[in-house]
Amino acid sequence: KAGVTQTPRYLIKTRGQQVTLSCSPISGHRSVSWYQQTPGQGLQFLFEYFSETQRNKGNFPGRFSGRQFSNSRSEMNVSTLELGDSALYLCASSLAGVSDTQYFGPGTRLTVL
Amino acid sequence: KNEVEQSPQNLTAQEGEFITINCSYSVGISALHWLQQHPGGGIVSLFMLSSGKKKHGRLIATINIQEKHSSLHITASHPRDSAVYICAVNPGAQKLVFGQGTRLTINP
Numbered sequence: 001k002a003g004v005t006q007t008p009r010y011l012i013k014t015r016g017q018q019v020t021l022s023c024s025p026i027s028g029h030r031s032v033s034w035y036q037q038t039p040g041q042g043l044q045f046l047f048e049y050f051s052e053t054q055r056n057k058g059n060f061p062g063r064f065s066g067r068q069f070s071n072s073r074s075e076m077n078v079s080t081l082e083l084g085d086s087a088l089y090l091c092a093s094s095l096a097g098v099s100d101t102q103y104f105g106p107g108t109r110l111t112v113l
Numbered sequence: 114k115n116e117v118e119q120s121p122q123n124l125t126a127q128e129g130e131f132i133t134i135n136c137s138y139s140v141g142i143s144a145l146h147w148l149q150q151h152p153g154g155g156i157v158s159l160f161m162l163s164s165g166k167k168k169h170g171r172l173i174a175t176i177n178i179q180e181k182h183s184s185l186h187i188t189a190s191h192p193r194d195s196a197v198y199i200c201a202v203n204p205g206a207q208k209l210v211f212g213q214g215t216r217l218t219i220n221p
Contacts, residue, residue, distance in 0.1 A: 043211040055207040098203045099144040104156040
């Protein structure tokens, strides 16, 4: 089976812009979770989707949003980018949720200038 | 205080040594994950535990639910084991809370 893929792998944006990141899960996986990793805060949970429904959201401002499509592919969007949004954004897929083994994508490295 | 604490934060050892990384958490959990992250960012899931002990090759993970503590052991360590090891817990609901990671360096 193909692994989890994320596009794009690298992205440079300027403050105030918006960005959309994409995650394609392993075939058959219905849960997709998103995480932000920064040197200062480490890994932090953004949100989890299952069958097109957001089941939980982490402690992030409303500028961070996401969605999941019927084929389980997921996107996350960050609007009005701030310098502090520079991070590695990772998604992970699993069969049923975060109590299952998580399969991580390679991440999208976002730089905000 | 963080919900998930790992120790040590950094660990340097010689090839062949037995390695232990600890994870303590302060909340009730449904599951605990041990993850490995190599330079470049890729994360691999090593174990998912809800009780007891699991073994995969040279890696062993244990969890004590009553004491809210888990350990990851590496036997016969090798330079290719050099990575950041991250503990993550599922405190109910669909979310993960992460430890700060343990940076392991194995010297030949």
